[in-house]
Amino acid sequence: MTHTASFSGVLDAARQIAGAAVRTPLIESPALNAHLGGRVLIKAETLQAAGAFKFRGAWNRISRLTDAEKARGVVAYSSGNHAQAVAAAAKRMGTSAIIVMPADSPRVKVEGVIAFGGEVRSYDRWSESREAIGEEIARTRGSVLVRPFDDPFIIEGQGTCGLEILEQADAPIDQLLCGASGGGLIAGINLAFAERSPDTQTWAVEPAAYDDTRRSLEAGERMTYPAGAAPSICDALMSDRPGELTFPINRRLSGVLTVTDAEVAEAVRYAFRTLKLVVEPGGAVSLAALLAGKVAAAGRTTAIVLSGGNIDPALFAAIIEDRFTPGAPA
The missing domain is CATH 3.40.50.1100 (Rossmann fold)
Structure with a gap:
């Protein structure tokens, strides 16, 4: 029998990874809350084993x-x-x-x-x-x-991130923002939220030039980003199209937000200077969307996933020292 990704599979994955994966913290920053006028619950997957939710x-x-x-x-x-x-x-x-x-x-x-x-x-x-x-x-x-996202066990394993967010939150979550490439993480999160918090809006966030999930949802079928797209600092989010298994799950998304490399760099800088966290560009897109005002945060409780912290040291130094220019070498 073919295994299909499901919420029961996410629960089973939580048991399977217990003791091996890190149950990462859900944290808040008073400075970020004050800046946005709402509560932001930050899932720090930068602290996960191997430095990312994967x-x-x-x-x-x-x-x-x-x-x-x-x-x-x-x-x-x-x-x-x-x-x-x-x-x-x-x-x-x-x-x-x-x-x-x-x-x-x-x-x-x-x-x-x-x-x-x-x-x-x-x-x-x-x-x-x-x-x-x-x-x-x-x-x-x-x-x-072992495929990066088009595997039901992979999707369910990533879904444990969403399950933990719901278990750790002390109040209802109005909206959740999470980066998307092939869509495995946000698909797993959607499995958990559809069952445990169906009223929460879930938003995927992509680099502006690699918006294949946005294009796919608009077209109603899996699409690629435009040919000849310039490289992005979000190297983790450059898959050419949503997954065959992830896309149907992610149809429940409230929408897709896009961010520029400049906005992502500002989020990486903010995470370091204010949150005291090292976040790679692809892992910072949800924070970038909030800081850039791509979705309303005032008066709301928003959960975001900082999905990874494996950033090239030279690029990180250029960003935090304000030497980074989008489109140019670090």
Whole structure:
């Protein structure tokens, strides 16, 4: 029987990841609340194992491997956070991991994979297909392909983030903002909120030039972003289209907000200076949307997910020292 992502699966994933993944805190900043005129509940997935929410799904999938599957290892494709999460989970499970990563991935993410014992296979994201490369490696080596979002166990694992938010919040949540690439995290969150907090508005946030989820929801079918889009500092959010499994779940979204690289840089800077958190650009888009006024926050309780903290040191230094210029090298 084919496994389908569901709320009961999210509950099962919460049991599966307990003791392996971090139950990250839901925090508030009086300064941010005062600035926006409402309450903001911040889910700090920057403090998750391997530095991003991705470990939830990776562990939920890899910890279920049979002994025979573990003997053959796993393969994954990712710009960095799923890559590190899979490598970390594989190491803890005693299996090998090959990670297909873009040649322009931040060095900190590549080094993270290697530090966890993963083998990196680089590719050109503009001319090669990471899916084709990953599937070929899986066929050749008999490895288990651990997809970044189009896997029900991955979606359910990410959904534990939303489940925790609802368990940790001390008041009803009016709206939730979360970054979206392939849509695995926001899909998992939507499974939890549809069951436990159906009146909460859920918003996906994307880089302005990589708004495939927004385009897809408007068109009613999976769409890509425009050809020739300039690279974004949000390297974690550059998947070319929503997932086949995630898109139907995310139809319940209230909408999609988009943010520019300049707005994201301001959010990274604010997170460091005011929240005292290190957040990577792709992980800061929900905060960027709030700070830029893309959705009303005054008089409301808003939950946001800071989804990762694996930022290139040079880029981070340029942003916090006000030396970053969108579209130019750090």
